[in-house]
């Protein structure tokens with residue numbers, strides 16, 4: 001009798017390192033009744049040919065967390081499961097050619113040190129002492145990561161598989177999944193060996209994730225946003241000098257990354273392994289003449305070293321011994337890329353009880369942490385850390401194949417690029433254009449993409465340098481700065497108008513709609529005719545999201561939320577949805593114009609029959625320019641203002657009329673500067689699941705008198721014991737040239753006591769402001785702290801618990 005499993009709690013499709021790590025971590029959490037299906041042998045996709053590097057470095061807090069966890073897991077895994085592995089912790093040196101790169105390193109060092117990693121900055125001389133074959137004359141410095149190294153990817157996967165099996169989980173090799181069927185209880189996963197009924201299913205199919213994803217389309221799924229890139233590295237023959245050094249020192253040289261030239265160079269036995277991320281890179285399987293084979297197990301693409309010529313020469317100049325050896329083996333293998341190069345890890349968009357753990361470009365160093373995160377999503381419904389940067393729902397339905405291809409090529413070619421705060425990457429643009437797009441561009445709009453929607457970041461004037469070079473700075477420099485200052489001044493003294501295209505608009509309808517939303521939020525829902533800001537906790541009381549709520553009746557609740565939160569917040573509202581209640585997404589049908597500033601009333605009055613004396617947080621339906629609109633008296637800019645929501649087709653006439661009445665167009669950069677002065681939080685910076693509502697200073701939005709809401713018990717318990725951290729507004733004592741970035745560490749008496757969650761210059765108050773989280777006992781007005789801003793300790797002062805701008809809300813109520 002066959003012992004092929006017919007049921008399991010979870011079926012994982014794909015036996016690369018991430019799928020196997022997910023199985024291992026599920027078993028660790030006690031979910032041992034799980035099955036992994038692999039069409040060939042474990043590792044047959046991208047894992048087997050991965051370079052195996054293990055950096056902890058990332059400029060993303062969440063990704064660094066994941067990688068840090070992986071490395072700590074790998075250190076003990078061999079002993080834990082009794083599976084010896086080739087794992088060499090050699091340390092790594094990341095080279096900087098510029099001051100900006102050193103600033104990036106300094107920020108990562110601070111983040112890393114905060115996470116317990118021993119990242120350290122190096123002078124060129126220190127780098128050369130650690131790596132004697134290195135040419136350093138043109139370097140600004142380096143970053144040392146002592147935990148970096150290399151691991152054998154196949155052995156790592158087998159070790160995780162052994163551990164999972166030891167705990168009782170099952171792996172079915174040479175058993176391709178062939179499809180899925182949704183059932184009332186979960187799923188049936190089909191294979192040629194039989195069907196497996198399961199509660200939950202995971203797409204961990206690597207570069208086949210898009211194919212597997214198609215099976216979920218009948219159940220609400222979408223095309224997985226990804227493209228497969230070819231990544232080449234080659235191994236040299238033995239280098240006698242390297243062999244002699246290794247013998248004399250009893251260790252390998254550190255892994256080297258020349259990130260400004262875009263390659264890694266690692267010692268492999270007594271030769272070197274050079275892996276460039278070349279600009280002239282190549283995607284595969286994107287055109288009809290290059291179809292993806294049904295089975296590419298353990299296969300590679302033909303060598304194409306010509307593409308790497310520039311990088312090979314550059315590396316030979318940097319480490320001259322490289323030029324003394326012949327090329328041995330070339331590995332040119334498929335690596336899946338999401339548009340931003342980060343994985344898809346979390347709930348499968350639109351599909352219940354299904355998850356994605358796929359499209360990893362750095363799967364070896366992320367695999368351990370990814371398995372932990374995937375298992376937490378599956379078992380607990382939420383990961384320990386906020387993982388939005390990797391959440392599949394960050395990509396909604398604008399991500400067609402052209403977009404994915406263009407972005408993957410851009411991202412791969414800039415794998416190690418610095419991500420400057422005022423730079424908008426050019427590939428994959430113009431996916432969603434508002435009816436005002438041409439007009440905004442004609443006015444000088446310099447655009448950025450928000451959930452695929454093009455919005456003006458700022459408005460350029462004649463002679464402004466719009467080249468990419470101008471944006472290569474972490475600082476408050478560049479032509480946009482005086483323009484943002486002028487836009488903010490116009491909003492402060494007069495009135496401005498901004499098109500917030502692509503705002504997410506959701507409606508919950510049906511008998512009991514209000515009660516349903518009420519149970520999901522900690523906040524008090526307003527009455528019809530009013531607008532309320534509502535905060536939605538998870539079960540731990542942590543901040544899932546914030547939405548504006550506009551009840552129409554007990555059976556119809558409208559919600560407006562951030563553009564990029566579209567699919568995330570839809571899921572928030574779908575939780576425990578009662579029979580008869582439905583969630584509708586109406587985002588595409590409307591445009592939103594925020595008209596704000598002390599003259600906003602005067603700008604709108606001639607155009608509308610609305611009652612503009614209705615108070616702050618009022619809602620009304622009215623005509624603007626003879627067109628039906630919804631007017632919300634709110635302003636994220638912190639001035640008198642109305643959001644005018646109109647049908648797309650009416651937006652151009654209304655925008656023209658508002659401009660015609662003298663409103664000044666302003667952009668998203670100005671809006672960010674304006675909101676921070678009011679202490680208004682931004683989603684996934686200031687508002688994240690790394691913090692509870694009480695830590696986030698949102699106490700006044702938590703109504704403990706409500707009989708029940710998600711997270712109430714956790715918040716009550718936290719209230720009783722007191723918060724460990726507390727949200728604060730900080731002002732830099734000397735504004736200098738740099739605003740605080742996300743996750744800059746905050747110190748007091750030499751110890752790290754918190755972190756920033758956003759920073760910007762507030763032009764109305766003339767100060768550089770940071771929002772952040774501070775140890776609760778220090779979160780009192782007047783406390784002096786130091787913020788590590790790109791490597792400089794900048795003195796800052798904790799502000800009183802009130803907005804810096806218009807603390808009495810007199811202007812918004814005017």
Ligand SMILES: NCCCC(=O)O
Pocket residue numbers: 050051052053054055257264361362363
């Ligand atoms: N497998 C990609 C590794 C890249 C890096 O080590 O930077």
